Amino acid sequence: MKSIERTLGxxxxxxxxxxxxxAYVLHGLRATNSVAAFIFGAxxxxCVALILFLCGIWLTRQELDDAxxxxxxxxxxxxxxxxxxxVALMMLYQLSEGVVLSNWVVVFVGGMTSGALVGFLVGVYDVRRRxxxxxxxxxxxxxVRLNQRLRVLNRVLRHDVRNRSNVIxxxxNLLTEDDGDLEAHAEIIERTALDLVSLGDNARRIEQLLSDAEQTVVDLEALVDREVETIRGEYPDARVETDYADYGERGSVRANQLLGVAVNNLLENxxxxxxxxxxxxxxxxxxxxDDRVEFRVVDDGPGIPHDEQSVFRSGQETQLVHASGIGLWLVNWIIDDSDGTIDFEEQRPHGTAVRVSLPVVDEPDADAPKLVRR
Structure with missing residues (x-):
């Protein structure tokens, strides 16, 4: 249908x-009675018709869609x-005054040419204006979206950095007291410091996300396989199962270049x-x-609190309602920049299912799918 629109245009x-x-060439060949009649009548x-033709050639070289x-x-x-x-109204007026035009066809053709050229210019202006x-x-x-994300990032970072710094x-201070729990205290300090490092890594990724929202074609199955193997290596005690039975033919998606970060965060969370x-x-x-791919992560843990889920649905955070970290915010923003959606479902008797929906690439000759950076 689109090619028909372009062809008709x-x-x-x-x-x-x-x-x-x-019509002007034929009229010029017959208009031999005077030079003025040839110049102004043909x-x-x-030349006006030739300009319209050249405008058409110019249009073929513009990057405009079919519509x-x-x-x-x-x-x-x-x-x-x-x-x-x-022109017709003017000719009717002339006829009412008793004036008969000898070349009314040429006058009409002249109206067609000038009208088409003016219409072309108006059309180009209208398309560019829109x-x-x-x-x-x-x-x-x-x-607006960037400002909102910066406000969220600022609040979450201040909250998490302050809390973890207080823990450290x-x-x-407890390490200075000889209470016999030095090793336990040191482990907590180390774990909290690692949390701060992770927080800094996520902040860096958010900086990349805010500065570069480009999309690329992604082989989703290969990407998920890579992140699953990474998680299995980092958490050997966890059992991570995969099921691609309903996936069928490999479907590529066009997503933000940080999609791998989102998948990794969901698995790790x-x-x-x-x-x-x-x-x-x-x-x-x-x-x-509906030409969409669904990626699901189901766990048997305690679930995500409802107040945190409401934050991601509304896209806003307040002092009373906020998410516990920037990891899920990062996931939410990456999926949003990939034209996808993310939903949370409670599992019975316990656990959470995170469902991510992404659009499949329509073009069969799209860029070769690839893994995206972490």
């Missing part, structure tokens, strides 16, 4: 240019109808917040009829 423009130019109108090309063709037709209507408005609206939306300072000695995580991929 080009046919309209070039058809009007060729038809009117041919040559100059022919916009068709829209410019529609404006050409509209210009022809309006101009010919005006494109500019869309670009400005997109930039404004992106600016508190247990560091399902393990580190599970107090069981052997946490169980079930990972699955599935294709749906």
């Amino acid at each position: 080009y046919l309209t423009i070039f058809g009007l240019a060729v038809a009117t130019a041919t 040559f100059i109108p022919f 916009n090309v068709a829209k410019i063709g529609f404006w050409c037709v509209t210009g022809v109808v309006v101009t010919c209507g005006i 494109a500019t408005e869309h670009r400005l609206a997109t930039e404004q939306e992106r600016t 300072l508190g247990y560091a 399902a393990i580190v917040h599970n107090p069981a000695e052997e946490p169980l995580v079930h990972v699955s991929l599935g294709l749906h009829e």
